[in-house]
Amino acid sequence: MTTTAKTATVPGPRAAADHDGHLLEVRDLHVEFHTRDGVAKAVNGVNYTVDAGETLAVLGESGSGKSVTAQAIMGILDMPPGRIPKGEVLFRGQDMLTMGKEERRKIRGQKIAMIFQDALSSLNPVLSVGYQLGEMFRVHQGLSKKEAKARSIELMDRVKIPAARERVNDYPHQFSGGMRQRIMIAMALALEPDLIIADEPTTALDVTVQAQVME
Ligand SMILES: Nc1ncnc2c1ncn2[C@@H]1O[C@H](COP(=O)(O)OP(=O)(O)O)[C@@H](O)[C@H]1O
Ligand SMILES: [Mg+2]
Structure with a gap:
């Protein structure tokens, strides 16, 4: 290597x-x-x-x-x-x-985030993207459901998902590959980690979308 x-x-x-x-x-x-x-x-x-x-x-x-x-x-x-x-x-x-396991779990959850090649297999198909994004804030920062949802919409805006407010309750399969990848990036950014590890984050996408996602 x-x-x-x-x-x-x-x-x-x-x-x-x-x-x-x-x-x-x-x-x-x-x-x-x-x-x-x-x-x-x-x-x-x-x-x-x-x-x-x-x-x-x-x-x-x-x-x-x-x-x-x-x-x-x-x-x-x-x-x-x-x-x-x-x-x-x-x-x-x-x-x-x-x-120790506990110490390591904290670092992995909050200090280091990972973006995978295949967003479809890393997002839960039966939960809305808003729920999955919001979970980061509810679990790690103790935000209420309402606050978590507002933060989720902010994040979706930040990774340039059009009409984030209307789409926050949609499920992963309702988004295109490029949009799903952005959702995964949003999840990685959610807790403002110190380090992000991206393993071929754009391989599954077409070239124009790759450029947007990298940016
Ligand atoms: N769970 C596993 N069991 C056995 N071999 C594995 C496993 N995961 C990866 N490998 C092997 O480790 C090597 C490195 O793989 P990988 O890190 O996926 O390569 P890449 O550089 O393409 O990401 C490969 O030879 C692969 O077959
Ligand atoms: Mg690889």
């Missing part, structure tokens, strides 16, 4: 308490899959850093481990068959691979 290396990774001791380094630092990350046919080494020593306000693009051919790396960072890797034999994922200096 190829990463765009902006900075040399210099391993060394780093105290979490007086952390003044990177927002995200992936150090020597290894991921392998244990299957009946043997061990597949999917990620072999990836290093990269992301600072606040910075965009990092990870390039690599299909099957080179881009998604698996993202999943390992987000803690959504299927384990088993996946295993992380080596490496660190430091978020503001704290290793997410070794921290």
Whole structure:
């Protein structure tokens, strides 16, 4: 796997308490899959850093481990068959691979958000988009139903979904692919995370829509 290396990774001791380094630092990350046919080494020593306000693009051919790396960072890797034999994922200096479950869940819910390639499979088909967006505010910020709905409409406006107020109660299948992708982006933005990981967020869309979504 190829990463765009902006900075040399210099391993060394780093105290979490007086952390003044990177927002995200992936150090020597290894991921392998244990299957009946043997061990597949999917990620072999990836290093990269992301600072606040910075965009990092990870390039690599299909099957080179881009998604698996993202999943390992987000803690959504299927384990088993996946295993992380080596490496660190430091978020503001704290290793997410070794921290407690609860602490990790908080970071993942509120500090790091992820946008997937396929919005249709990540949105719940039987709940309106307004409900799903609003849930972020109700669960994480304790807003009332009414407040959450207002915030949902604001967010839909922000990602340029036309007639957001009229469409807030529509279901995912009633939106086009491009609009669904925007809804997923809105969900990722909802809690104003420090870091957003986007795994081919526009691959399923046509070229003009891709440009709009990226913007
Ligand atoms: N759950 C899994 N079980 C076994 N192998 C997997 C699993 N998930 C991914 N892999 C393997 O890991 C490698 C990297 O895949 P992936 O990260 O999806 O590549 P890409 O760079 O295209 O996103 C591939 O060889 C893939 O087959
Ligand atoms: Mg992938």
